[in-house]
Amino acid sequence: xxxxxxxxxxxxxxxxxxxxxxxxxxxxxxxxxxxxxxxxxxxxxxxxxxxxxxxxxxxxxxxxxxxxxxxxxxxxxxxxxxxxxxxxxxxxxxxxxxxxxxxxxxxxxxxxx
Amino acid sequence: xxxxxxxxxxxxxxxxxxxxxxxxxxxxxxxxxxxxxxxxxxxxxxxxxxxxxxxxxxxxxxxxxxxxxxxxxxxxxxxxxxxxxxxxxxxxxxxxxxxxxxxxxxxxxxxxx
Numbered sequence: 001x002x003x004x005x006x007x008x009x010x011x012x013x014x015x016x017x018x019x020x021x022x023x024x025x026x027x028x029x030x031x032x033x034x035x036x037x038x039x040x041x042x043x044x045x046x047x048x049x050x051x052x053x054x055x056x057x058x059x060x061x062x063x064x065x066x067x068x069x070x071x072x073x074x075x076x077x078x079x080x081x082x083x084x085x086x087x088x089x090x091x092x093x094x095x096x097x098x099x100x101x102x103x104x105x106x107x108x109x110x111x112x113x
Numbered sequence: 114x115x116x117x118x119x120x121x122x123x124x125x126x127x128x129x130x131x132x133x134x135x136x137x138x139x140x141x142x143x144x145x146x147x148x149x150x151x152x153x154x155x156x157x158x159x160x161x162x163x164x165x166x167x168x169x170x171x172x173x174x175x176x177x178x179x180x181x182x183x184x185x186x187x188x189x190x191x192x193x194x195x196x197x198x199x200x201x202x203x204x205x206x207x208x209x210x211x212x213x214x215x216x217x218x219x220x221x222x223x224x225x226x
Contacts, residue, residue: 009153043218043220045217101215105153106153
């Protein structure tokens with residue numbers, strides 16, 4: 001069965017600092033992996049997705065994530081945080097056998113001025 | 114292009130009352146989903162549909178019902194509201210599962226008192 005674990009329910013960084021949000025997955029088959037962002041009082045929006053074409057995936061707003069099969073990880077990074085990045089971020093996994101995407105519990109990112 | 118539209122945005126129900134959460138999408142997506150989001154729990158799949166006339170249970174279907182009479186609409190029914198159903202509900206749609214992104218509505222915040 002698939003599962004997703006996001007390490008840290010809250011992450012706080014200073015403006016201009018590196019953002020690192022951690023995601024580990026479990027899947028019995030090569031997975032499809034996603035990062036979504038949720039701004040206050042809004043639905044989720046796709047940041048980026050991994051579909052086996054390349055291990056380093058670039059998304060919107062300067063975010064990127066690297067798929068590491070040996071570590072079963074798909075961590076999200078951004079070199080320099082901006083105040084507008086403050087939001088909740090969800091990692092998600094979908095395998096080739098089912099119709100259901102499994103979401104992690106989410107990590108809330110705080111950006112300090 | 115409206116995307117996924119949910120109504121209402123907010124609702125307060127008394128225990129035992131019933132209501133229908135409406136969801137419609139204008140992207141001609143076959144796949145539609147209902148999730149509930151509780152603090153620190155991520156998103157849990159309630160029901161999903163792979164096309165008109167076809168629905169199936171997700172992870173937490175108890176207390177809910179759905180129907181899919183058209184491609185566009187996927188209403189979620191609560192028959193006997195309970196305090197445990199206090200949550201934020203999101204409808205989503207996708208062209209197909211697996212490696213395609215899901216598009217989310219803005220959510221319905223439901224409180225059962």
